[in-house]
Amino acid sequence: MTLITNVSLRRVLDSRGNPTVEADVLTESGGFGRAAAPSGASTGEYEAIELEPSEAIAAAREHALPRLVGEVYAGNQREVDAALHAADGTDDFSAIGANSAVAISMAAAKAGADVLGAPLYQHLGGTFRGESFPTPLGNVVGGGEHAKEATHIQEFLAAPVGAPSVSEAVFANAAVHARISEILDDRGVPAAKGDEGAWAPPISDAEAFEVVDEAVADTADELGFEIGFGLDMAAAELYDADEGGYVYGDEVKSTAEQVDYVAEMVDEYDLVYVEDPLDEDDYEGFADLTDRVGDRTLICGDDLFVTNVERLQDGIDADAGNSILIKPNQIGTLSDAFDAIELATENGYETVISHRSGETEDTTIAHLAVATDAGFIKTGTVQGERTAKLNELIRIADDAV
Ligand SMILES: C=C(OP(=O)(O)O)C(=O)O
Numbered sequence: 001m002t003l004i005t006n007v008s009l010r011r012v013l014d015s016r017g018n019p020t021v022e023a024d025v026l027t028e029s030g031g032f033g034r035a036a037a038p039s040g041a042s043t044g045e046y047e048a049i050e051l052e053p054s055e056a057i058a059a060a061r062e063h064a065l066p067r068l069v070g071e072v073y074a075g076n077q078r079e080v081d082a083a084l085h086a087a088d089g090t091d092d093f094s095a096i097g098a099n100s101a102v103a104i105s106m107a108a109a110k111a112g113a114d115v116l117g118a119p120l121y122q123h124l125g126g127t128f129r130g131e132s133f134p135t136p137l138g139n140v141v142g143g144g145e146h147a148k149e150a151t152h153i154q155e156f157l158a159a160p161v162g163a164p165s166v167s168e169a170v171f172a173n174a175a176v177h178a179r180i181s182e183i184l185d186d187r188g189v190p191a192a193k194g195d196e197g198a199w200a201p202p203i204s205d206a207e208a209f210e211v212v213d214e215a216v217a218d219t220a221d222e223l224g225f226e227i228g229f230g231l232d233m234a235a236a237e238l239y240d241a242d243e244g245g246y247v248y249g250d251e252v253k254s255t256a257e258q259v260d261y262v263a264e265m266v267d268e269y270d271l272v273y274v275e276d277p278l279d280e281d282d283y284e285g286f287a288d289l290t291d292r293v294g295d296r297t298l299i300c301g302d303d304l305f306v307t308n309v310e311r312l313q314d315g316i317d318a319d320a321g322n323s324i325l326i327k328p329n330q331i332g333t334l335s336d337a338f339d340a341i342e343l344a345t346e347n348g349y350e351t352v353i354s355h356r357s358g359e360t361e362d363t364t365i366a367h368l369a370v371a372t373d374a375g376f377i378k379t380g381t382v383q384g385e386r387t388a389k390l391n392e393l394i395r396i397a398d399d400a401v
Pocket residue numbers: 039040041042043044145232234302354355356357358
């Protein structure tokens with residue numbers, strides 16, 4: 001039986017050293033699931049609300065636990081997530097906190113899988129899920145909100161699209177990361193690391209394009225399969241309406257200049273992926289850029305869509321972007337994330353399952369990506385809280401074939 005018999009909530013550390021919410025879910029027959037909420041730094045304006053962890057825990061204990069314990073089956077994810085929504089009563093989880101909600105939602109899924117004796121990806125995706133595995137997008141150079149005094153563009157992402165297996169793709173990204181260190185060394189550039197473990201060198205975006213391009217080409221030559229690269233521009237963080245556009249240090253680009261710039265970079269570097277190239281309110285700019293380069297690259301909405309079906313539907317109606325980033329904590333439950341994935345897939349949008357810049361050892365997103373046949377997963381390259389997911393992907397691939 002998967003009836004939930006206990007939910008414990010506690011504060012644990014995330015990778016930035018901040019507190020976050022961890023949930024344990026127990027079931028009648030001894031099923032157990034544990035999960036923790038991640039946390040963003042370049043958060044979208046339209047995300048579900050993360051409360052201060054102690055407040056989120058207190059609110060969830062008061063409002064959510066009575067609707068879950070002895071009431072709901074952990075194996076019925078829709079029922080668990082409906083109970084969380086009912087307990088919250090708002091449309092953005094501002095009452096119990098999206099951090100409490102997502103931790104409980106994911107922990108319940110794991111408890112449901114535990115009772116079945118099935119791996120989480122199989123519980124979520126079913127026995128007849130597809131055979132494919134996601135390509136990992138590996139953050140190798142970054143700045144923006146994730147590292148001070150580094151690039152304006154938040155993430156330069158290795159994309160081993162030609163890798164014959166998940167394992168080879170994961171190791172390819174690590175090899176690109178290592179090659180970048182050598183190239184920066186040769187150029188005499190010192191580099192610390194940003195929040196996600198990417199190199200955070202004090203170089204211009206133009207130089208970062210050169211460095212990543214060289215590292216990707218060298219690694220592809222060495223490994224013998226195609227490795228491209230992509231970007232998360234996190235442009236909502238660059239956009240300043242008072243300044244009249246996108247602020248790159250002393251330079252400000254208008255929206256039209258930003259679209260031109262991104263389109264030029266797509267062609268110059270054969271970019272396979274560009275996330276958030278424009279502000280989170282600019283559906284029109286996304287549509288314009290998608291019209292120009294969407295036949296040869298993915299234009300992905302993160303802050304634009306925030307894993308929200310209504311915002312995604314607006315994007316579909318406007319032909320804005322051709323892919324969506326899926327972050328369960330942006331919307332609060334796994335059921336809501338599944339709804340966004342389903343709507344995206346029905347409309348030909350590629351799905352990219354993603355970590356946050358503040359993470360824990362939790363591996364749920366690796367299972368979510370496999371369960372839903374996502375084309376990509378973005379979960380860093382090196383550093384423990386990132387390798388937790390990448391190593392889990394390798395284990396899943398090992399187990400599933
Ligand atoms: C992972 C990201 O960063 P954050 O978690 O800070 O939003 C992102 O913007 O895609």
